[in-house]
Amino acid sequence: MQRCLECAKKELDRPCVECRYFIQPSPLRRVPSPPVRVFLEDEHGRQYPAHILALNTTEFGLETEAPVPGRYVIRLLESLWIEVAGVPFKGKNNVHVFDILRVHRKQGTARRLSKEEYQLLAGSAGELIQEISRHLPEHLQDLVREKLLAEVEKSELINALKVGKVMKYEGGRFRYLSGQADLDLPMEEAEKLMRQVTRQAEHRREVIISADGQKVFDLHGVPFDHRSGGLLAFDITEVIEKERKMHRQEMQAYREAIAAVTGGRLYLVNGEEMEKVVSEGIELARGEVRRTHDIPEARRAMREALPVLDSRRRHAITLCLTEALANALKHAGGGCWQARQSGDTVRIIVQDRGPGIKNSELARATLMQHYSTKNSLGCGFTLMLYYADYLYLNTGPSGTALALDFGVVPADRLKQDQ
Amino acid sequence: MLKVDVYVARGVCRVVLNGELDVETVAQLQEVVGKAGEHTLEVDLSGVSFVDSTGLKSLLDISNDWRQKGGRMLILRPQPDVAEVMRLVGLDRLLAQNTAPGGEER
8 A cells, every 4th residue: 555655656657557566467457448437426426527547347546636545326327326435545646446245236236347337338338338328318328328328238149149249330440349259250241331320320330251162151230429339230141151051951841742742743953953854855836925915925925836635635734834934034033945846745834033032932822722812823833733744843043933834645645545 | 917997876985996905005995995985995905815814814805894893794705715713713704694693785
């Protein structure tokens, strides 16, 4: 205790924060930069402004005109206030150590700061909150503070779970606030995002793949003002991997279910399998559809190209071609078709570059009877499922391909058989 | 291609279609029917060689419209291929022989 007195005499200008006897250097000692502004309130309600120069979970190093020794209350938030007592022999002039006596919060009281409260102050989110809400009309201040604190608490959660990283962006520079410190973010992309966020003053979210293609990051930018904001980053590589795996499993389940329900006639095939399906046999005809007028044209071309058949079969093939083309037109703005023959099978193929059928819609779109009354797609598929012998469907975000097989025992041979 | 002829007599509007009723031509039928105000609407399909799901849906919509207005719509004489498609999607109930038993229409 002599040291501080001596220092006050000999080295008046030496900042206490730099002194190892002030608040002992330890992993929990933090020096908020800039210092966090708070108020000390004495038992009579008198308020003294103060700056938190340094802290750990049991002590504050404060710069304040408040008399020491003395007991005060620091109100951080409506539901969070701290009782402190100045320690006269630790510090000099208007800088002193204040012991934390009690921390009062909604959930009860404690002898020290919780991890969240400590980081709120040390990580300077508190300063951020103070800073932002200071310029607001009084009646809005509490509201805004509460909202911001909720945000910070969310980031504390991230911190606790070690799943993300929270950074503050200000004038082109990033400062780490909390969370996963070792997250190796593509900073160039992050900065680009934050520039847009602060310039346009709106929240933005982007999914970014690292330069080596190994990692996927989910970045959230939140603007504070025209030059600063917060960046929330998650490494979602594993999530994406899992999603892909689940998608594959889901597809497999669908394939099996749909094949089973259709008595093994409708197959969901992958792109590679579809390549094979669309290239087997010899081409009879092909065409393109861009508007409804092209559909009767396609039907006419199809009829001309078909081998001699009984009328019911001819009708079935042209009807299915019509339905498939109408779907392509409706959902993809058009598509191309071809008819191929191998042996006694005619295969018609319709391909489009639309957004594809979602997994969740697939069963409904292909299997539900009388979906027709609401949507002609389902009705069309009901017809195709009825008339075609085999159906092959490949669908994804880059388009849909549908192939339908029809057995075409020639009319004359059919007569012989009978 | 679709040819649409309309005959009106004694509260019955008969629409006689010739050709193909599909996504391309369905608007022609809708336009004619939109102008009709008779209690009974008859759609004669004997000259129609082809109806697709859009055509079927349009027939269903027209039938529902007519029922809502307190009238009725009948489909007459579809060709076998067309009748099969109608049966498949459950529209055969709109056929004249089902909705007008006992031949009281004729």
